[in-house]
Amino acid sequence: MMPFQPTTWIAYALAVVSGFFFGFVLERAGFGSSRKLAAQFYLKDMTVLKVMFTAIVTALLGLTVLRAVGLVNFDHIYINPTFVIPQAVGGIIFGVGFVVGGFCPGTSVVAAVTGKLDAIAFLLGTAGGILVYSAVYPSIKGFATMGSGERLFLTDWLGLPYGIVAVLVTLMALGMFVGAEFLERKFGGKAKPVPAKADEPSNEPATQSGTA
Amino acid sequence: MEDATHIAKPEGTEAKPYWDPYLAGVALGLVLLATFLIFGRGLGASGAITRTTAWVTSWFASDWVSSNAHLGGYFASGTHWWDDWLIFEVVGVALGGLFGGLTARRMKVAVEGGPRIKPRTRILFAIVGGAIVGFGARLAMGCTSGQALTGGATLALGSWAFMMAVFGGAYGLAYFVRRLWT
Numbered sequence: 001m002m003p004f005q006p007t008t009w010i011a012y013a014l015a016v017v018s019g020f021f022f023g024f025v026l027e028r029a030g031f032g033s034s035r036k037l038a039a040q041f042y043l044k045d046m047t048v049l050k051v052m053f054t055a056i057v058t059a060l061l062g063l064t065v066l067r068a069v070g071l072v073n074f075d076h077i078y079i080n081p082t083f084v085i086p087q088a089v090g091g092i093i094f095g096v097g098f099v100v101g102g103f104c105p106g107t108s109v110v111a112a113v114t115g116k117l118d119a120i121a122f123l124l125g126t127a128g129g130i131l132v133y134s135a136v137y138p139s140i141k142g143f144a145t146m147g148s149g150e151r152l153f154l155t156d157w158l159g160l161p162y163g164i165v166a167v168l169v170t171l172m173a174l175g176m177f178v179g180a181e182f183l184e185r186k187f188g189g190k191a192k193p194v195p196a197k198a199d200e201p202s203n204e205p206a207t208q209s210g211t212a
Numbered sequence: 213m214e215d216a217t218h219i220a221k222p223e224g225t226e227a228k229p230y231w232d233p234y235l236a237g238v239a240l241g242l243v244l245l246a247t248f249l250i251f252g253r254g255l256g257a258s259g260a261i262t263r264t265t266a267w268v269t270s271w272f273a274s275d276w277v278s279s280n281a282h283l284g285g286y287f288a289s290g291t292h293w294w295d296d297w298l299i300f301e302v303v304g305v306a307l308g309g310l311f312g313g314l315t316a317r318r319m320k321v322a323v324e325g326g327p328r329i330k331p332r333t334r335i336l337f338a339i340v341g342g343a344i345v346g347f348g349a350r351l352a353m354g355c356t357s358g359q360a361l362t363g364g365a366t367l368a369l370g371s372w373a374f375m376m377a378v379f380g381g382a383y384g385l386a387y388f389v390r391r392l393w394t
Contacts, residue, residue, distance in 0.1 A: 003252035012300040014250060019304020020311070021243045022255050022357075027312025029236035034324050034338075038393040041386035047233045052361060054237020055244060059254075059365035062245040078253040080354060080363040082370040087359070090352025091374040094345055095381025100389055101341015102325070104356040105349060106257035108342070109302060110309030115321040117331075118338040125342025126258075127265040132343065133350040134266075137282035144351055152369040165367060177234075 002072045023110050032111040034102030034118055041099045043187040046180035053173040064166040083147030101125065228316040244365055251297070254362025258355035260302035261346070262286065267293035282350070326393040337392055 006014060029051045030036045039045035066072040098104055103111060103122045111119030137144065155165050231239070247254055266286045270277040277283050286293075293299070313319045325334030349355040352374050354363070360378060363371020 002249045004250050005252050006250070011251060011297060015297050015300035016304040016307070018243065018247045018250070018255070019301035019306075020308035021304075022240070022247075022301070023305035023308025023310075024312045025231075025236055025240045025243060025308075026305070027309045027316065027318070028231045029233065029240070030230040032309060032313065032318065035326065035393065038326075041382045042390065042394055047230075050233035051237040051240060052356075052364075054234050055240035055361060056364040058238050058241025059244040059248065060367065062241070063248060063365065066249070072249065076252045077248055077366060079366055080359060080368045080371050082368065083353065084370050084373045087352045087370040088373040088377040090348045090350070091359075091377025092348070092381035092384075094348030094352060094355065094374075095378040095383075096385045097341045097344030097346075097348055098356075098378065099341075099382040099386050100392070101338050101345055102393075103338075103342070104257075104345060105261050106255075106305060106355065106357040109257065109305050110312070111324075113306045113310040114313035115319050117321065117323045118325060118334050121335045121338040122342035122345075123261070125339035126261055126346035126349075127268070127342075128339070129343035129346025129348075130262050130265045130350055131269060133347045134280050134282040137280070137350075140351075141281065147370070154367040154369055154372055157369055162367070169367070 002066065003076055005076065022106070023113075026107060026110045027114065031107040032114045032116065032119075034111065034116070034122075037104075037107060038099060038102045039188075043183045045188055046184055049180055050177060053176060057170050057173045060166050060169060064163060068163065079151045079153075081149040082152040083145065083149060085146045086144050087147075089143075097129075225317060227318045240361075241365070244361060248365075253297070254358070254365065255301065256298050256354065256358035256362065257302060257305065258346075258349040259358060260296070260298040262350065263293060263296055263299060326391070328391055328394070334392075337389075 005011075026032065030047055031051075036045055037048060040048035063072060063074075063077075067074050094104075101108075101122045103119055105123075105126060108119045108122045108126070112123055153162070153165075154169075155162050158165060160168075230236070244254055262283075263286050266277055266283040269283070270287065278287060323331035323334050325331065325337075329337075345355070352359055354371070354374070356375075356378065359368075359371045360375040364375055
């Protein structure tokens, strides 16, 4: 019966292996590049959405099938405790930081080890943000722990069985992929024939000064 | 972006192309699934960064760290900073990313950013963005790896709230910081 849950030192050794493949795939997906990651939010390159939701659906369907045939004991799978309000507010803050900084924590590690100095700066900033959070934590503790902390699922919220929600999430992902391909054709300039010499910036006037 | 822009590169030294996003997604999903099946938990990143931050800070402010209501929990007395599954996993991420960069010829010391800003500006905004991400990840108890990806695949309710909020926050602000990237 899975998960196997190996003892500490075997788990630590295998954790390095798990992380190795994680980091390798992130690199090959192009997630070591802040420009590629940020392009997601300008609808030019929807790789982030495609990779993320394909991964979620793959693991979700795998878990759903293995659970249904009794090979996985789902009670032994760790589920993030539910604190919807702080998680949603934290998510909005995180999203703002993502588009300003160009990375999320995992991708910044991959970018940093491949030489991107902006990723090292981002990681230092992340450490600073963690310290600021820790400093103010006593005064926001009530808000940060608002919620039950239970094992709650989309299934509880929707009132539908696990298998049905897994199928719905898959269909939603497929719909988003169709939309992503459309948006890339529209904004990404992939299919459009580009003039050989485009001297004129097409949209707004470009300034050299930057925003700082 | 960075590949195919240099004209006079010798044969065989160009960076390998990225994988197709859907194939990369399947590969990432299988890594995540294997992690669930072996350990009973998914992937993560920000937890290890928090632990490391607490450790480094404890070098010069050990009393503050151990008495802090948020960070103190990371160091029950006698526990080494590295004695944690996530630390080993993120060491693996660094090694895997390094291996990926080396084998794809994508190792390059550079400041990467939008075409309209100077490297110095990019670094400044990377620090500011990183700080905002760090704060948000602690409030949300996880990041895009531990919440969105891992929690998303287990259909965890709070993780889905986090994931939608991340996209909402990023798309909501994108227009106002477009000069950074476009």
